Amino acid sequence: MSLAHRIIPCLDTDGERVVKGVNFVNLRDAGDPAALAARYNIEGADELVVLDIAASRDHRPTFLETIRRVAAELAIPLTAGGGVANVDDGRAILRAGADKLTVNTAAIRNPALLTALAAEFGSQAVVLAIDAKRVGNRWEAFVRGGSVPTGMDAVVWARHGVECGAGEILITSMDKDGTRSGFDCPLTAAISRAVSIPVIASGGADTPETFLEVFREGSADAALAASIFHDSIQGLGALKRYLGENGIAVRQTG
Amino acid sequence: MKIALVEYGAGNLPSVERALSHIGVESLRASTSQALVDCDALILPGVGHFGALMRSLGERALVAPLREAVSRGTPLLGICLGLQAMFAKSDEAPGDAGLALFPQKVSALPPADRLPHMGWNQLRRSRPSRLLEGVPEDAYFYFAHSYAALDAGEAGVAFCDHCTSFVAVLERKNVFATQFHPEKSGPVGAQILSNFVRQSGAKG
Numbered sequence: 001m002s003l004a005h006r007i008i009p010c011l012d013t014d015g016e017r018v019v020k021g022v023n024f025v026n027l028r029d030a031g032d033p034a035a036l037a038a039r040y041n042i043e044g045a046d047e048l049v050v051l052d053i054a055a056s057r058d059h060r061p062t063f064l065e066t067i068r069r070v071a072a073e074l075a076i077p078l079t080a081g082g083g084v085a086n087v088d089d090g091r092a093i094l095r096a097g098a099d100k101l102t103v104n105t106a107a108i109r110n111p112a113l114l115t116a117l118a119a120e121f122g123s124q125a126v127v128l129a130i131d132a133k134r135v136g137n138r139w140e141a142f143v144r145g146g147s148v149p150t151g152m153d154a155v156v157w158a159r160h161g162v163e164c165g166a167g168e169i170l171i172t173s174m175d176k177d178g179t180r181s182g183f184d185c186p187l188t189a190a191i192s193r194a195v196s197i198p199v200i201a202s203g204g205a206d207t208p209e210t211f212l213e214v215f216r217e218g219s220a221d222a223a224l225a226a227s228i229f230h231d232s233i234q235g236l237g238a239l240k241r242y243l244g245e246n247g248i249a250v251r252q253t254g
Numbered sequence: 255m256k257i258a259l260v261e262y263g264a265g266n267l268p269s270v271e272r273a274l275s276h277i278g279v280e281s282l283r284a285s286t287s288q289a290l291v292d293c294d295a296l297i298l299p300g301v302g303h304f305g306a307l308m309r310s311l312g313e314r315a316l317v318a319p320l321r322e323a324v325s326r327g328t329p330l331l332g333i334c335l336g337l338q339a340m341f342a343k344s345d346e347a348p349g350d351a352g353l354a355l356f357p358q359k360v361s362a363l364p365p366a367d368r369l370p371h372m373g374w375n376q377l378r379r380s381r382p383s384r385l386l387e388g389v390p391e392d393a394y395f396y397f398a399h400s401y402a403a404l405d406a407g408e409a410g411v412a413f414c415d416h417c418t419s420f421v422a423v424l425e426r427k428n429v430f431a432t433q434f435h436p437e438k439s440g441p442v443g444a445q446i447l448s449n450f451v452r453q454s455g456a457k458g
Contacts, residue, residue: 001375001377001414001415002375002376003367003371003373003374003375003416004373004374004375004394006373041440046373047373071268071269071272072272075273075276075437075440075441075443075444076438076440077396077398077435077438097268097269099266099269099301099438100398122301122303123370123400124301124370124372124398124400125301125302167372168370168372196365196369197368197369197370198368198370198372198373221368221372221373251374251394253440
Protein backbone atom coordinates (compact mmCIF):
# COMPACT_ATOMS: atom_id res chain seq x y z
CA MET A 1 0.00 0.00 0.00
CA SER A 2 1.49 3.30 -1.03
CA LEU A 3 0.57 6.63 -2.52
CA ALA A 4 0.02 6.24 -6.25
CA HIS A 5 2.03 8.22 -8.78
CA ARG A 6 -0.39 10.55 -10.53
CA ILE A 7 -0.90 11.07 -14.26
CA ILE A 8 -2.28 14.53 -14.94
CA PRO A 9 -3.57 15.76 -18.30
CA CYS A 10 -3.20 19.51 -18.69
CA LEU A 11 -5.52 21.79 -20.61
CA ASP A 12 -3.71 24.96 -21.65
CA THR A 13 -6.43 27.39 -22.66
CA ASP A 14 -6.71 30.90 -24.01
CA GLY A 15 -9.40 31.24 -21.37
CA GLU A 16 -12.03 29.49 -23.45
CA ARG A 17 -10.51 26.95 -25.85
CA VAL A 18 -7.71 24.46 -25.38
CA VAL A 19 -4.63 25.63 -27.27
CA LYS A 20 -1.21 24.14 -27.82
CA GLY A 21 2.16 25.30 -28.95
CA VAL A 22 5.83 24.45 -28.82
CA ASN A 23 8.00 26.17 -26.22
CA PHE A 24 5.14 28.50 -25.29
CA VAL A 25 4.72 29.92 -28.85
CA ASN A 26 2.83 29.17 -32.10
CA LEU A 27 -0.47 28.39 -30.37
CA ARG A 28 -3.23 26.51 -32.17
CA ASP A 29 -6.71 25.33 -31.21
CA ALA A 30 -6.94 21.83 -29.69
CA GLY A 31 -10.55 21.56 -28.63
CA ASP A 32 -13.22 22.20 -26.03
CA PRO A 33 -11.96 21.96 -22.43
CA ALA A 34 -15.15 20.45 -21.01
CA ALA A 35 -15.25 17.74 -23.69
CA LEU A 36 -11.61 16.81 -23.05
CA ALA A 37 -12.20 16.89 -19.28
CA ALA A 38 -15.12 14.47 -19.61
CA ARG A 39 -12.96 12.12 -21.65
CA TYR A 40 -10.01 12.16 -19.23
CA ASN A 41 -12.32 11.72 -16.23
CA ILE A 42 -13.57 8.45 -17.71
CA GLU A 43 -10.21 7.27 -19.08
CA GLY A 44 -8.56 7.31 -15.66
CA ALA A 45 -6.81 10.65 -15.22
CA ASP A 46 -5.84 11.10 -11.57
CA GLU A 47 -6.31 14.82 -11.64
CA LEU A 48 -6.76 17.57 -14.21
CA VAL A 49 -4.99 20.90 -14.62
CA VAL A 50 -6.57 23.77 -16.56
CA LEU A 51 -4.49 26.86 -17.20
CA ASP A 52 -5.31 30.22 -18.69
CA ILE A 53 -2.09 30.91 -20.55
CA ALA A 54 -3.34 34.23 -21.92
CA ALA A 55 -4.35 35.30 -18.41
CA SER A 56 -5.58 38.70 -19.46
CA ARG A 57 -7.85 40.56 -17.05
CA ASP A 58 -10.49 41.03 -19.77
CA HIS A 59 -10.89 37.30 -20.26
CA ARG A 60 -11.01 36.37 -16.57
CA PRO A 61 -14.81 35.88 -16.45
CA THR A 62 -14.55 33.62 -19.50
CA PHE A 63 -11.88 31.51 -17.80
CA LEU A 64 -13.93 31.22 -14.61
CA GLU A 65 -16.83 29.96 -16.71
CA THR A 66 -14.44 27.45 -18.33
CA ILE A 67 -13.44 26.22 -14.85
CA ARG A 68 -17.13 25.76 -13.96
CA ARG A 69 -17.77 23.81 -17.17
CA VAL A 70 -14.70 21.62 -16.64
CA ALA A 71 -15.43 20.98 -12.93
CA ALA A 72 -18.95 19.87 -13.82
CA GLU A 73 -17.47 16.98 -15.82
CA LEU A 74 -15.11 15.69 -13.13
CA ALA A 75 -15.17 13.19 -10.27
CA ILE A 76 -11.44 13.78 -9.77
CA PRO A 77 -9.52 16.80 -8.42
CA LEU A 78 -9.11 19.94 -10.51
CA THR A 79 -6.26 22.43 -10.37
CA ALA A 80 -6.61 25.77 -12.15
CA GLY A 81 -4.45 28.81 -12.62
CA GLY A 82 -2.94 31.45 -14.83
CA GLY A 83 -2.63 35.09 -13.82
CA VAL A 84 -3.43 34.58 -10.12
CA ALA A 85 -2.18 37.84 -8.60
CA ASN A 86 -3.92 38.03 -5.24
CA VAL A 87 -6.12 36.18 -2.75
CA ASP A 88 -9.32 37.35 -4.47
CA ASP A 89 -8.18 35.81 -7.78
CA GLY A 90 -7.50 32.58 -5.91
CA ARG A 91 -10.88 32.62 -4.23
CA ALA A 92 -12.66 33.17 -7.56
CA ILE A 93 -10.88 30.15 -9.06
CA LEU A 94 -11.70 27.88 -6.10
CA ARG A 95 -15.31 29.09 -5.97
CA ALA A 96 -15.64 28.29 -9.67
CA GLY A 97 -14.95 24.65 -8.77
CA ALA A 98 -11.18 24.13 -8.66
CA ASP A 99 -9.71 22.26 -5.68
CA LYS A 100 -6.26 23.81 -6.02
CA LEU A 101 -4.82 26.84 -7.72
CA THR A 102 -1.48 27.45 -9.37
CA VAL A 103 0.47 30.63 -8.92
CA ASN A 104 3.60 31.60 -10.81
CA THR A 105 4.59 35.14 -11.86
CA ALA A 106 2.93 36.97 -8.97
CA ALA A 107 4.54 34.65 -6.39
CA ILE A 108 8.06 35.37 -7.65
CA ARG A 109 7.40 39.10 -7.48
CA ASN A 110 5.78 38.75 -4.07
CA PRO A 111 6.46 35.46 -2.25
CA ALA A 112 4.19 36.62 0.59
CA LEU A 113 1.30 35.88 -1.79
CA LEU A 114 1.99 32.16 -1.20
CA THR A 115 1.72 32.72 2.54
CA ALA A 116 -1.53 34.64 2.14
CA LEU A 117 -3.04 31.99 -0.15
CA ALA A 118 -2.00 29.16 2.19
CA ALA A 119 -3.43 30.99 5.22
CA GLU A 120 -6.72 31.51 3.40
CA PHE A 121 -7.17 28.18 1.59
CA GLY A 122 -4.63 25.81 3.17
CA SER A 123 -1.27 24.75 1.69
CA GLN A 124 -2.91 21.74 0.06
CA ALA A 125 -4.69 24.16 -2.30
CA VAL A 126 -1.60 26.15 -3.30
CA VAL A 127 0.48 24.84 -6.20
CA LEU A 128 3.63 26.80 -7.02
CA ALA A 129 4.21 26.62 -10.79
CA ILE A 130 7.79 27.21 -11.90
CA ASP A 131 8.88 27.53 -15.53
CA ALA A 132 12.59 26.72 -15.62
CA LYS A 133 15.22 26.83 -18.33
CA ARG A 134 18.78 25.57 -18.30
CA VAL A 135 21.21 28.48 -18.12
CA GLY A 136 24.84 27.42 -17.74
CA ASN A 137 25.07 24.85 -14.96
CA ARG A 138 21.78 25.71 -13.26
CA TRP A 139 18.12 26.28 -14.05
CA GLU A 140 16.66 29.76 -14.09
CA ALA A 141 13.03 30.56 -13.29
CA PHE A 142 11.12 32.46 -15.98
CA VAL A 143 7.81 34.30 -15.65
CA ARG A 144 5.04 35.67 -17.86
CA GLY A 145 4.51 32.42 -19.72
CA GLY A 146 8.22 31.79 -20.04
CA SER A 147 9.02 35.11 -21.70
CA VAL A 148 10.80 36.96 -18.89
CA PRO A 149 13.92 35.70 -17.08
CA THR A 150 14.05 36.40 -13.35
CA GLY A 151 17.70 35.70 -12.63
CA MET A 152 16.47 33.40 -9.87
CA ASP A 153 17.71 29.82 -9.47
CA ALA A 154 14.66 27.55 -9.89
CA VAL A 155 15.79 25.13 -7.15
CA VAL A 156 16.44 27.94 -4.67
CA TRP A 157 13.06 29.47 -5.54
CA ALA A 158 11.29 26.13 -5.07
CA ARG A 159 12.77 25.75 -1.60
CA HIS A 160 11.81 29.30 -0.66
CA GLY A 161 8.31 28.80 -2.10
CA VAL A 162 7.78 25.86 0.25
CA GLU A 163 8.88 27.94 3.23
CA CYS A 164 6.34 30.57 2.16
CA GLY A 165 3.45 28.10 2.09
CA ALA A 166 3.28 26.23 -1.24
CA GLY A 167 1.82 22.73 -0.85
CA GLU A 168 2.92 21.32 -4.19
CA ILE A 169 5.29 22.26 -7.01
CA LEU A 170 4.55 22.06 -10.72
CA ILE A 171 7.94 22.23 -12.42
CA THR A 172 7.89 22.82 -16.18
CA SER A 173 11.05 22.42 -18.20
CA MET A 174 10.99 25.10 -20.89
CA ASP A 175 13.77 23.25 -22.71
CA LYS A 176 11.60 20.14 -22.97
CA ASP A 177 8.11 21.62 -23.23
CA GLY A 178 6.41 20.60 -26.48
CA THR A 179 9.41 18.65 -27.76
CA ARG A 180 8.22 15.11 -26.94
CA SER A 181 11.82 14.19 -26.09
CA GLY A 182 11.24 13.01 -22.52
CA PHE A 183 10.89 14.84 -19.21
CA ASP A 184 13.78 16.81 -17.75
CA CYS A 185 14.80 14.24 -15.15
CA PRO A 186 17.83 16.12 -13.75
CA LEU A 187 15.72 19.27 -13.21
CA THR A 188 12.85 17.32 -11.65
CA ALA A 189 15.21 15.36 -9.40
CA ALA A 190 16.96 18.55 -8.27
CA ILE A 191 13.62 20.13 -7.32
CA SER A 192 12.39 16.91 -5.72
CA ARG A 193 15.51 16.62 -3.57
CA ALA A 194 15.23 20.24 -2.48
CA VAL A 195 11.68 20.09 -1.14
CA SER A 196 9.52 17.82 1.03
CA ILE A 197 6.20 18.55 -0.74
CA PRO A 198 4.87 16.69 -3.81
CA VAL A 199 6.43 17.55 -7.17
CA ILE A 200 4.64 17.41 -10.53
CA ALA A 201 6.93 17.11 -13.56
CA SER A 202 5.91 18.82 -16.79
CA GLY A 203 7.35 19.27 -20.26
CA GLY A 204 8.61 16.68 -22.73
CA ALA A 205 6.17 13.80 -22.13
CA ASP A 206 6.22 11.19 -24.88
CA THR A 207 6.27 7.39 -24.60
CA PRO A 208 5.36 5.39 -21.47
CA GLU A 209 9.12 4.95 -20.97
CA THR A 210 9.51 8.73 -20.51
CA PHE A 211 6.97 8.60 -17.65
CA LEU A 212 8.78 5.65 -16.08
CA GLU A 213 12.02 7.65 -16.27
CA VAL A 214 10.64 10.74 -14.59
CA PHE A 215 9.18 8.67 -11.74
CA ARG A 216 12.37 6.62 -11.26
CA GLU A 217 15.14 9.07 -12.11
CA GLY A 218 13.33 12.35 -11.58
CA SER A 219 11.67 11.25 -8.31
CA ALA A 220 8.46 12.91 -9.50
CA ASP A 221 5.26 12.32 -7.53
CA ALA A 222 3.13 13.12 -10.56
CA ALA A 223 3.65 13.70 -14.27
CA LEU A 224 1.73 16.13 -16.42
CA ALA A 225 1.23 16.11 -20.17
CA ALA A 226 -0.99 17.76 -22.75
CA SER A 227 -0.69 17.07 -26.46
CA ILE A 228 0.11 13.34 -26.28
CA PHE A 229 -3.25 12.90 -24.52
CA HIS A 230 -5.21 15.49 -26.56
CA ASP A 231 -4.06 13.94 -29.83
CA SER A 232 -4.65 10.38 -28.55
CA ILE A 233 -0.99 9.54 -29.16
CA GLN A 234 -0.95 7.98 -25.69
CA GLY A 235 -3.94 6.42 -23.92
CA LEU A 236 -4.17 6.87 -20.15
CA GLY A 237 -5.18 3.25 -19.53
CA ALA A 238 -2.30 1.77 -21.53
CA LEU A 239 0.16 4.19 -19.91
CA LYS A 240 -0.93 3.20 -16.42
CA ARG A 241 -0.84 -0.51 -17.22
CA TYR A 242 2.74 -0.10 -18.49
CA LEU A 243 3.77 1.78 -15.34
CA GLY A 244 2.09 -0.79 -13.11
CA GLU A 245 3.86 -3.64 -14.91
CA ASN A 246 7.14 -1.83 -14.29
CA GLY A 247 6.66 -1.55 -10.56
CA ILE A 248 5.31 1.99 -10.31
CA ALA A 249 2.33 2.33 -7.96
CA VAL A 250 -0.51 3.76 -10.04
CA ARG A 251 -4.28 3.81 -9.71
CA GLN A 252 -5.51 1.37 -12.33
CA THR A 253 -8.91 2.17 -13.74
CA GLY A 254 -11.38 0.56 -16.10
CA MET B 255 -35.40 11.95 1.88
CA LYS B 256 -33.74 15.29 2.56
CA ILE B 257 -29.94 15.31 2.59
CA ALA B 258 -28.44 18.59 3.73
CA LEU B 259 -24.89 19.85 3.31
CA VAL B 260 -23.82 21.93 6.26
CA GLU B 261 -22.98 25.37 4.85
CA TYR B 262 -20.56 27.38 6.94
CA GLY B 263 -18.98 29.70 4.39
CA ALA B 264 -16.15 27.44 3.31
CA GLY B 265 -15.70 23.89 2.12
CA ASN B 266 -16.30 22.52 -1.29
CA LEU B 267 -20.07 22.20 -1.41
CA PRO B 268 -20.60 22.29 -5.20
CA SER B 269 -18.40 19.25 -5.84
CA VAL B 270 -20.23 17.23 -3.19
CA GLU B 271 -23.58 18.38 -4.58
CA ARG B 272 -22.50 17.35 -8.06
CA ALA B 273 -21.29 13.95 -6.90
CA LEU B 274 -24.63 13.34 -5.14
CA SER B 275 -26.53 14.53 -8.19
CA HIS B 276 -24.62 12.02 -10.35
CA ILE B 277 -25.95 9.18 -8.19
CA GLY B 278 -29.46 10.61 -8.44
CA VAL B 279 -29.58 12.28 -5.03
CA GLU B 280 -30.66 15.89 -4.70
CA SER B 281 -29.31 17.76 -1.71
CA LEU B 282 -29.94 21.10 -0.06
CA ARG B 283 -27.79 23.41 2.01
CA ALA B 284 -28.27 23.90 5.73
CA SER B 285 -26.88 27.04 7.34
CA THR B 286 -29.23 27.44 10.34
CA SER B 287 -29.97 25.31 13.38
CA GLN B 288 -33.57 24.83 12.16
CA ALA B 289 -32.32 23.50 8.81
CA LEU B 290 -30.31 20.87 10.71
CA VAL B 291 -33.55 19.69 12.31
CA ASP B 292 -35.50 19.64 9.06
CA CYS B 293 -33.37 17.06 7.28
CA ASP B 294 -32.98 13.30 7.26
CA ALA B 295 -29.21 13.20 6.83
CA LEU B 296 -26.31 15.63 7.07
CA ILE B 297 -23.00 15.95 5.29
CA LEU B 298 -20.20 18.08 6.70
CA PRO B 299 -17.72 18.74 3.89
CA GLY B 300 -14.50 20.52 4.60
CA VAL B 301 -11.33 21.91 3.17
CA GLY B 302 -8.96 24.34 4.80
CA HIS B 303 -8.18 24.99 8.43
CA PHE B 304 -9.58 23.27 11.56
CA GLY B 305 -9.74 26.53 13.51
CA ALA B 306 -11.43 28.42 10.67
CA LEU B 307 -14.03 25.66 10.30
CA MET B 308 -14.85 25.53 14.01
CA ARG B 309 -15.01 29.32 14.27
CA SER B 310 -17.33 29.47 11.22
CA LEU B 311 -19.62 26.87 12.79
CA GLY B 312 -19.49 28.84 16.04
CA GLU B 313 -20.35 32.16 14.39
CA ARG B 314 -23.40 30.52 12.80
CA ALA B 315 -24.35 28.93 16.12
CA LEU B 316 -24.23 25.46 14.53
CA VAL B 317 -21.95 23.60 16.97
CA ALA B 318 -24.61 22.58 19.52
CA PRO B 319 -27.30 21.91 16.85
CA LEU B 320 -24.90 19.59 15.01
CA ARG B 321 -24.18 17.67 18.19
CA GLU B 322 -27.91 17.50 18.95
CA ALA B 323 -28.67 16.22 15.44
CA VAL B 324 -26.18 13.40 16.03
CA SER B 325 -27.78 12.63 19.43
CA ARG B 326 -31.22 12.45 17.77
CA GLY B 327 -29.81 9.83 15.41
CA THR B 328 -29.57 11.91 12.24
CA PRO B 329 -26.96 10.27 10.01
CA LEU B 330 -23.90 12.49 9.58
CA LEU B 331 -21.08 12.09 7.05
CA GLY B 332 -17.91 14.11 7.61
CA ILE B 333 -15.51 14.57 4.71
CA CYS B 334 -11.79 15.38 5.13
CA LEU B 335 -11.72 18.38 7.49
CA GLY B 336 -15.30 17.37 8.30
CA LEU B 337 -13.89 14.15 9.79
CA GLN B 338 -11.29 16.09 11.75
CA ALA B 339 -13.94 18.46 13.13
CA MET B 340 -15.63 15.49 14.81
CA PHE B 341 -12.72 15.15 17.24
CA ALA B 342 -12.15 17.03 20.49
CA LYS B 343 -9.22 19.08 19.24
CA SER B 344 -6.50 19.39 16.62
CA ASP B 345 -2.79 20.22 16.52
CA GLU B 346 -3.69 22.59 13.70
CA ALA B 347 -5.58 24.94 16.03
CA PRO B 348 -4.79 24.04 19.66
CA GLY B 349 -7.04 26.82 20.99
CA ASP B 350 -10.20 25.75 19.16
CA ALA B 351 -12.48 22.99 20.44
CA GLY B 352 -13.86 20.49 17.92
CA LEU B 353 -17.34 18.94 17.86
CA ALA B 354 -15.98 16.33 20.28
CA LEU B 355 -18.10 13.48 18.97
CA PHE B 356 -14.90 11.54 19.55
CA PRO B 357 -12.64 12.25 22.54
CA GLN B 358 -9.34 11.74 20.68
CA LYS B 359 -7.40 14.46 18.89
CA VAL B 360 -6.24 15.26 15.37
CA SER B 361 -2.44 15.27 14.95
CA ALA B 362 0.01 16.74 12.48
CA LEU B 363 1.31 13.86 10.37
CA PRO B 364 5.00 13.27 11.18
CA PRO B 365 7.19 14.33 8.21
CA ALA B 366 8.33 10.81 7.33
CA ASP B 367 7.02 11.10 3.75
CA ARG B 368 6.14 14.03 1.54
CA LEU B 369 3.51 16.34 2.98
CA PRO B 370 0.78 17.29 2.32
CA HIS B 371 -0.42 13.70 1.80
CA MET B 372 -1.70 14.48 -1.67
CA GLY B 373 -3.09 12.02 -4.14
CA TRP B 374 -4.58 8.54 -4.41
CA ASN B 375 -3.97 5.96 -1.73
CA GLN B 376 -5.37 2.61 -0.58
CA LEU B 377 -7.00 1.59 2.69
CA ARG B 378 -6.29 -1.04 5.31
CA ARG B 379 -9.55 -2.31 6.76
CA SER B 380 -9.70 -3.31 10.38
CA ARG B 381 -13.44 -3.75 11.03
CA PRO B 382 -16.56 -4.37 8.94
CA SER B 383 -17.60 -1.11 7.29
CA ARG B 384 -21.01 0.00 6.04
CA LEU B 385 -19.49 2.80 3.93
CA LEU B 386 -17.09 0.41 2.21
CA GLU B 387 -19.69 -2.21 1.27
CA GLY B 388 -19.15 -3.31 -2.31
CA VAL B 389 -15.90 -1.34 -2.62
CA PRO B 390 -12.93 -3.44 -3.86
CA GLU B 391 -10.22 -4.02 -1.22
CA ASP B 392 -7.52 -2.47 -3.40
CA ALA B 393 -9.48 0.66 -4.40
CA TYR B 394 -7.71 4.02 -4.40
CA PHE B 395 -9.17 7.19 -2.83
CA TYR B 396 -8.15 10.83 -3.16
CA PHE B 397 -6.52 12.43 -0.11
CA ALA B 398 -5.27 16.02 0.39
CA HIS B 399 -4.28 16.77 4.00
CA SER B 400 -1.42 17.21 6.48
CA TYR B 401 -3.34 16.44 9.68
CA ALA B 402 -5.15 13.24 10.65
CA ALA B 403 -6.69 11.34 13.54
CA LEU B 404 -4.30 8.54 14.48
CA ASP B 405 -6.86 6.78 16.67
CA ALA B 406 -10.64 6.75 16.95
CA GLY B 407 -11.08 3.73 19.21
CA GLU B 408 -13.68 1.24 17.99
CA ALA B 409 -14.96 3.77 15.42
CA GLY B 410 -11.84 3.46 13.24
CA VAL B 411 -12.88 0.93 10.58
CA ALA B 412 -10.24 1.61 7.90
CA PHE B 413 -6.79 3.14 8.04
CA CYS B 414 -4.26 4.54 5.60
CA ASP B 415 -0.47 4.56 5.83
CA HIS B 416 1.42 7.71 4.88
CA CYS B 417 4.02 9.01 7.34
CA THR B 418 2.16 6.91 9.91
CA SER B 419 -1.07 4.94 10.23
CA PHE B 420 -4.14 7.17 10.48
CA VAL B 421 -7.93 6.87 10.42
CA ALA B 422 -9.26 6.90 6.85
CA VAL B 423 -12.84 5.80 7.56
CA LEU B 424 -14.71 6.00 10.83
CA GLU B 425 -18.17 4.77 11.70
CA ARG B 426 -20.11 4.70 14.93
CA LYS B 427 -23.87 4.26 14.86
CA ASN B 428 -25.19 7.20 12.80
CA VAL B 429 -21.80 8.95 12.52
CA PHE B 430 -19.68 8.33 9.41
CA ALA B 431 -16.57 10.06 8.11
CA THR B 432 -13.78 9.74 5.57
CA GLN B 433 -10.40 11.46 5.60
CA PHE B 434 -10.33 11.17 1.79
CA HIS B 435 -12.68 12.97 -0.58
CA PRO B 436 -15.33 10.56 -1.91
CA GLU B 437 -16.62 13.33 -4.19
CA LYS B 438 -13.18 13.42 -5.87
CA SER B 439 -12.55 9.67 -5.87
CA GLY B 440 -14.19 8.60 -9.11
CA PRO B 441 -16.57 5.59 -9.18
CA VAL B 442 -15.47 4.13 -5.81
CA GLY B 443 -16.12 7.50 -4.20
CA ALA B 444 -19.61 7.52 -5.68
CA GLN B 445 -20.14 4.06 -4.15
CA ILE B 446 -19.24 5.45 -0.70
CA LEU B 447 -21.77 8.27 -1.09
CA SER B 448 -24.42 5.77 -2.26
CA ASN B 449 -23.72 3.61 0.77
CA PHE B 450 -24.14 6.60 3.07
CA VAL B 451 -27.41 7.57 1.40
CA ARG B 452 -28.67 4.00 1.68
CA GLN B 453 -27.74 3.85 5.38
CA SER B 454 -29.57 7.12 5.89
CA GLY B 455 -32.66 5.75 4.17
CA ALA B 456 -32.57 2.63 6.32
CA LYS B 457 -32.34 4.84 9.35
CA GLY B 458 -35.08 7.30 8.51
